[in-house]
Amino acid sequence: MGQDWEFAATSYTKTYHREQYPAIDPKNPANSVKGKVVVVTGGGAGIGLRISRAFVEAGAKAVAILGRRQNVLDDAKRELEGFGASKILTFSADVSDGDALNKAFAAIKEQVGPINITVANAAYLNSGLLLEVDVDDWWKGYEVNVKGTLLTYRAFFANKSDDKPTFISLNTGASHAMVAPTMSSYGTSKFANLHLVTYLAAENPEVRAVSYHPGVLESEMNSKGTIKFSFDDMSLPAGFAVWLASDKADFVQGRMLWAHWDVEELEAMKEDIVKKNDLVAKLSGFGSPN
Template sequence: MAPSAEYEFPSFTNTVHRSAYDAISPTNPSNSASGKVILITGGGIGVGLNIAKAYVQAGAKTVAILGRRENVLADAKKDLESAGSSQILTFKADIVDEAALEKAFSSTAQQAGAPIDVVVANAGYLSEPGPAATADLGDYFKTFEINIKGTLLTFRAFLNHRTTTHTPVFISLNTGAAHNVFPNISAYSASKLGQGQLIAHLAVENPDVRVVSMHPGVLASEMNTKSGMTISRDDMSLPSGFAVWLASGRASWTSGKFLWAHWDVDELEELRGEIEAKGLLGLGLLGWPRVEKPKVVV
């Protein structure tokens, strides 16, 4: 059974949030994106558009948004231009189209006159909900193609055009469903679990890049509506502000981690020592290891 509208997930921090607060506010000087070039996939609507708007409010030099629908991108451009003084760029691109991604990234760097500082990999796909045993396999595996391959292609394009004067940041939007089991969305959950593990590998293999997974919360979006799940909703300002915080200096230690936008960032910073010492907030197998030094029998 899916959670009810009153359902609350357990938390890593004592305090949880459902909307933005000062520590993650785009107008907080510690979260300034001044001079930065930002690129967001799936940036024309919903979560992606609101994250783009937050970076505009944080003073970004350039915000580029990618999407598949030109009319949606045109409307989003007008919306973002009214939110601040950032240069707004739009590109029609599917994240599983390597050539289109490369063109969008190279054009962003060229038009901005600077390499890209932050990428928010927001674009994703949810197949038609239903039991795995009877699901349409084409639609089912399209989820893996977009959520895993698309994320990898986005990261590879970023590597070609990332800044080298300071630490570039790659934020991958994930979901709490990656480490929970809900009926009828197995393709989405499994693909997002794979995406999260991919992000962990990219973080280890590219130590010069801050690579982090982020659960944005439960939001009123096209994907959430399609899922049919009725969980209590969060305000769009929550993931928007959290994404801006993740790109700030205060979040320099988060690479390789899987973080929820709900979690209080002041508490997270206080818990940093424990998180790093114990290797917390990564994907793994519950209960393992139970024995650190087992007796080996040959």
């Protein structure tokens, strides 16, 4: 059961990007994370690895990558060390294992200092029709995409820096912009993830918490799906993550953005975005949360 989709909704900004551009370039001085400690879950491969690379290129003091496969993390560490002077740490941990996460984040703080930025990238995609899918595997999407995000946030919060800490959760357009048959576990768990981050932002305003759709990217996870999309360049979500951690993104608290949207246009609209409470989950035609 396959289908080819050109995944592009009406853009919130006039400009719709599909690859990195100067305003989100990690090497742009405005996006510098010099002296900061960054953690990326699922950071050993695919988009997580490219995001980790972007923070290295942006000058991070240290980048810690978490994942389930130590051999993959070891390969990633060697690769990342070629892109800058950041200290690269690796920790084998499953995001659905709270104890493992707590130990990893505490060790990161002990070794390189309080954590400034955490990117919750680890995710799970189950594919199949609801009446045919293995329910336990379907539910694993919630274990990783919802529970795992909460556990990651709690481990980060306990070891965060007091200097503008930022929590970035990778989401998907499939959570709110479309209904894709066979992808119900991913779409519904990611919608729950989106609203979870809104609550985390509301309850802990001292931490910038934001969700974003990274685009559609060639990855091990996406290869499991039965719906095929046109792909964006990995440089787009990597640079966008670095921008989200910058001072220019000080208005994104609790919101959902797309990496495709032009950040300079978003910056110009920020007062209106906050005033209207745009880019938050709501029931279409009924209003928006306070």
